[in-house]
Amino acid sequence: xxxxxxxxxxxxxxxxxxxxxxxxxxxxxxxxxxxxxxxxxxxxxxxxxxxxxxxxxxxxxxxxxxxxxxxxxxxxxxxxxxxxxxxxxxxxxxxxxxxxxxxxxxxxxxxxxxxxxxxxxxxxxxxxxxxxxxxxxxxxxxxxxxxxxxxxxxxxxxxxxxxxxxxxxxxxxxxxxxxxxxxxxxxxxxxxxxxxxxxxxxxxxxxxxxxxxxxxxxxxxxxxxxxxxxxxxxxxxxxxxxxxxxxxxxxxxxxxxxxxxxxxxxxxxxxxxxxxxxxxxxxxxxxxxxxxxxxxxxxxxxxxxxxxxxxxxxxxxxxxxxxxxxxxxxxxxxxxxxxxxxxxxxxxxxxxxxxxxxxxxxxxxxxxxxxxxxxxxxxxxxxxxxxxxxxxxxxxxxxxxx
Amino acid sequence: xxxxxxxxxxxxxxxxxxxxxxxxxxxxxxxxxxxxxxxxxxxxxxxxxxxxxxxxxxxxxxxxxxxxxxxxxxxxxxxxxxxxxxxxxxxxxxxxxxxxxxxxxxxxxxxxxxxxxxxxxxxxxxxxxxxxxxxxxxxxxxxxxxxxxxxxxxxxxxxxxxxxxxxxxxxxxxxxxxxxxxxxxxxxxxxxxxxxxxxxxxxxxxxxxxxxxxxxxxxxxxxxxxxxxxxxxxxxxxxxxxxxxxxxxxxxxxxxxxxxxxxxxxxxxxxxxxxxxxxxxxxxxxxxxxxxxxxxxxxxxxxxxxxxxxxxxxxxxxxxxxxxxxxxxxxxxxxxxxxxxxxxxxxxxxxxxxxxxxxxxxxxxxxxxxxxxxxxxxxxxxxxxxxxxxxxxxxxxxxxxxxxxxxxxxxxxxxxxxxxxxxxxxxxxxxxxxxxxxxxxxxxxxxxxxxxxxxxxxxxxxxxxxxxxxxxxxxxxxxxxxxxxxxxxxxxxxxxxxxxxxxxxxxxxxxxxxxxxxxxxxxxxxxxxxxxxxxxx
Numbered sequence: 001x002x003x004x005x006x007x008x009x010x011x012x013x014x015x016x017x018x019x020x021x022x023x024x025x026x027x028x029x030x031x032x033x034x035x036x037x038x039x040x041x042x043x044x045x046x047x048x049x050x051x052x053x054x055x056x057x058x059x060x061x062x063x064x065x066x067x068x069x070x071x072x073x074x075x076x077x078x079x080x081x082x083x084x085x086x087x088x089x090x091x092x093x094x095x096x097x098x099x100x101x102x103x104x105x106x107x108x109x110x111x112x113x114x115x116x117x118x119x120x121x122x123x124x125x126x127x128x129x130x131x132x133x134x135x136x137x138x139x140x141x142x143x144x145x146x147x148x149x150x151x152x153x154x155x156x157x158x159x160x161x162x163x164x165x166x167x168x169x170x171x172x173x174x175x176x177x178x179x180x181x182x183x184x185x186x187x188x189x190x191x192x193x194x195x196x197x198x199x200x201x202x203x204x205x206x207x208x209x210x211x212x213x214x215x216x217x218x219x220x221x222x223x224x225x226x227x228x229x230x231x232x233x234x235x236x237x238x239x240x241x242x243x244x245x246x247x248x249x250x251x252x253x254x255x256x257x258x259x260x261x262x263x264x265x266x267x268x269x270x271x272x273x274x275x276x277x278x279x280x281x282x283x284x285x286x287x288x289x290x291x292x293x294x295x296x297x298x299x300x301x302x303x304x305x306x307x308x309x310x311x312x313x314x315x316x317x318x319x320x321x322x323x324x325x326x327x328x329x330x331x332x333x334x335x336x337x338x339x340x341x342x343x344x345x346x347x348x349x350x351x352x353x354x355x356x357x358x359x360x361x362x363x364x365x366x367x368x369x370x371x372x373x374x375x376x377x378x379x380x381x382x383x384x385x386x387x388x389x390x391x392x393x394x395x396x397x398x399x400x401x402x
Numbered sequence: 403x404x405x406x407x408x409x410x411x412x413x414x415x416x417x418x419x420x421x422x423x424x425x426x427x428x429x430x431x432x433x434x435x436x437x438x439x440x441x442x443x444x445x446x447x448x449x450x451x452x453x454x455x456x457x458x459x460x461x462x463x464x465x466x467x468x469x470x471x472x473x474x475x476x477x478x479x480x481x482x483x484x485x486x487x488x489x490x491x492x493x494x495x496x497x498x499x500x501x502x503x504x505x506x507x508x509x510x511x512x513x514x515x516x517x518x519x520x521x522x523x524x525x526x527x528x529x530x531x532x533x534x535x536x537x538x539x540x541x542x543x544x545x546x547x548x549x550x551x552x553x554x555x556x557x558x559x560x561x562x563x564x565x566x567x568x569x570x571x572x573x574x575x576x577x578x579x580x581x582x583x584x585x586x587x588x589x590x591x592x593x594x595x596x597x598x599x600x601x602x603x604x605x606x607x608x609x610x611x612x613x614x615x616x617x618x619x620x621x622x623x624x625x626x627x628x629x630x631x632x633x634x635x636x637x638x639x640x641x642x643x644x645x646x647x648x649x650x651x652x653x654x655x656x657x658x659x660x661x662x663x664x665x666x667x668x669x670x671x672x673x674x675x676x677x678x679x680x681x682x683x684x685x686x687x688x689x690x691x692x693x694x695x696x697x698x699x700x701x702x703x704x705x706x707x708x709x710x711x712x713x714x715x716x717x718x719x720x721x722x723x724x725x726x727x728x729x730x731x732x733x734x735x736x737x738x739x740x741x742x743x744x745x746x747x748x749x750x751x752x753x754x755x756x757x758x759x760x761x762x763x764x765x766x767x768x769x770x771x772x773x774x775x776x777x778x779x780x781x782x783x784x785x786x787x788x789x790x791x792x793x794x795x796x797x798x799x800x801x802x803x804x805x806x807x808x809x810x811x812x813x814x815x816x817x818x819x820x821x822x823x824x825x826x827x828x829x830x831x832x833x834x835x836x837x838x839x840x841x842x843x844x845x846x847x848x849x850x851x852x853x854x855x856x857x858x859x860x861x862x863x864x865x866x867x868x869x870x871x872x873x874x875x876x877x878x879x880x881x882x883x884x885x886x887x888x889x890x891x892x893x894x895x896x897x898x899x900x901x902x903x904x905x906x907x908x909x910x911x912x913x914x915x916x917x918x919x920x921x922x923x924x925x926x927x928x929x930x931x932x933x934x935x936x937x938x939x
Binding site: 164 | 450458460592758759766767768771775778786836838848870880882896904
């Protein structure tokens with residue numbers, strides 16, 4: 001099977017279309033970044049408290065909001081999370097709270113506010129840890145256990161929590177479901193001291209403003225160092241203009257990806273930054289493959305114009321570019337569709353990044369080389385795009401090809 | 403040539419065996435369940451997959467500086483008083499607690515002051531200011547050392563406490579990304595509240611002489627002592643009494659500043675019951691501490707003794723007889739409190755307060771859902787790639803598929819050997835490795851096809867294809883590994899897991915896509931007749 005046999009497309013001739021396409025997306029992204037949604041920062045970077053709650057039945061957003069309001073959390077953001085059937089809700093209290101101590105209180109407040117049906121003096125079994133259940137059992141001592149009380153009640157509490165979390169997905173809707181997981185005497189004792197709320201907390205993220213700022217700085221530094229690393233490596237392996245072209249290209253990709261997050265108001269978290277760094281690596285990959293071929297062709301086709309050489313290189317590598325992009329895209333798409341809610345934003349960044357990264361190595365990086373050469377020629381300087389330097393000395397002299 | 407090929411095959415099979423052992427270890431039993439158990443043993447899952455609590459806390463190093471400079475100030479005061487130099491001494495700046503300000507030092511005492519600071523406070527500098535003021539401040543190097551020591555001590559203490567809680571495989575280390583921060587990861591702990599309380603408790607224990615009390619208020623204490631407190635004593639509050647007791651209100655005791663023994667002199671502490679059957683903490687002193695305590699109690703029979711914990715008086719009792727190295731702390735404790743307190747006492751005191759900056763808790767239900775989703779995505783992505791390669795490159799596709807599967811085995815084996823943690827983004831890294839790993843094969847195969855189209859014979863097309871693609875492959879791998887390393891340096895937790903799998907995967911790919919794939923081609927070519935076509939789609 002073969003998708004492309006000797007393609008001969010004049011990519012450089014279409015550079016104005018490419019430029020227009022890139023400009024539209026970049027400008028839209030920049031517009032949103034500056035004037036509309038700005039950079040939608042995730043809790044990692046802005047600080048705040050996120051509580052992910054799973055309900056036993058389909059949750060009522062308005063009721064949750066009312067509970068939050070009663071608890072004094074007026075700016076809580078309430079959002080459905082994951083597939084509808086999962087009955088999961090994300091509750092986000094961020095902006096009004098600033099100090100670390102207050103953030104911790106936020107979590108307790110949220111949980112208390114949601115426990116609307118709490119009978120006095122009883123604890124919520126859906127949100128109790130093994131330790132809590134165990135120490136309750138130790139006090140009540142329903143099994144009349146002797147010296148091994150610690151072990152026996154520990155095992156009983158662990159079994160109950162395991163059943164709740166691993167079999168029931170974190171929420172029990174009735175005490176009867178526990179039959180068979182623990183001793184009947186233990187269960188009877190539990191139903192005296194515990195009740196079941198209609199939710200369980202799946203995940204809590206509390207990030208103080210100090211850590212948020214710290215992570216922001218690190219993310220920025222990581223992106224900058226990564227770009228600088230590329231520039232240096234490419235300047236060392238090729239000519240400096242290749243490095244510059246690659247960095248401009250990757251910057252273009254990053255801008256459009258971040259712009260897409262801003263346009264869609266999707267939050268940028270730490271994992272999204274990881275995806276962006278991967279995309280920087282990937283886009284560079286693609287660019288290098290084309291550059292390598294350009295360098296090789298420069299040695300073989302000394303008399304031809306640079307534009308033709310570059311076009312030829314793009315066409316020669318086109319099959320590989322499309323195949324690799326397609327296959328990587330396939331894997332990332334699997335991640336996007338099946339990887340679960342936690343990885344959703346990460347996979348989204350890669351889906352966009354791979355499309356843009358592939359496009360840009362053809363449409364941005366290569367034309368920059370040609371444009372630079374033309375600009376130098378216009379000023380009467382000799383071309384720099386000749387294969388001098390470390391590489392040609394190390395390899396065998398190219399044989400003339402017929 | 404053929405003999406060479408044989409050696410290469412042996413290398414490949416040996417690598418395969420080594421890394422399969424990396425994944426599974428040497429399992430005790432070879433059933434499916436036994437394999438799964440040893441797999442779980444060898445591949446460490448991150449908190450986001452296993453469930454647990456992740457905390458970042460900051461050591462309030464200024465607490466430790468305050469203690470040091472308080473001591474320095476006391477010494478300075480005493481020495482100056484001894485030489486009849488009277489000055490107003492204070493610590494004016496709470497943000498720079500190492501600075502001690504002296505006002506109104508007579509000009510003729512200058513040399514005395516200099517020699518006192520030089521001899522008695524070697525870690526401090528003396529600088530003069532306007533109008534007979536002097537500043538004594540800690541030398542920058544000593545200050546930095548003190549702060550670092552506080553962080554290291556805090557890590558040590560927290561580790562002791564966590565160990566006693568029975569958390570398996572906790573991570574407690576300096577968090578290199580911030581100032582004086584500690585990273586604590588507690589797998590399987592889904593209730594951070596109690597752990598946090600236990601970690602945070604400073605538990606500064608001392609046993610001192612009680613000189614008076616209880617008083618209902620500070621004024622009452624002052625009146626009792628005629629308006630002036632003795633210089634070597636201080637007023638300390640009694641342990642605040644819960645709402646359940648009828649007494650209510652705060653009581654005060656006059657306690658000597660000097661301690662008979664402190665928490666450092668403890669050899670052991672255990673929860674126990676006192677003669678009335680109430681929960682209490684019994685302790686044993688070290689040899690040195692026991693001798694001091696015996697001397698003290700022997701000299702003070704009939705006096706009162708106070709147990710002071712975190713500057714609150716827990717208990718006051720009369721010294722009936724000389725006590726050697728054992729004692730009991732009573733208080734209105736619950737059983738859990740005595741357990742926690744004895745554990746905290748055993749682990750030693752925190753050198754400074756701590757503040758929580760970040761807390762993430764992943765419930766075990768979310769973790770197992772994440773594993774399921776991640777593995778599903780990985781298998782689907784992998785299958786899609788494997789099938790595509792077969793369809794597109796025919797027999798050469800098998801070659802690529804073998805390389806890919808071997809790549810995955812090496813990657814997982816690396817994880818097993820290195821003890822690195824597999825996180826959810828790490829699983830994503832594995833998936834990406836599949837996508838990017840296949841790139842090397844595509845590069846090589848496309849080049850071989852191109853050479854074949856140009857009329858080269860299969861052996862020389864393979865030769866040329868690998869030769870030309872090799873340089874490109876190195877370049878592309880280096881740049882991606884650079885990103886991954888930067889991610890590892892700057893990232894934390896789950897993101898680091900991603901950087902780890904991505905870079906392991908890329909290294910493995912250099913071996914599989916280039917070396918293994920080449921050997922398979924050579925092997926196929928060696929079995930073909932001259933001029934027979936190569937199946938590459």
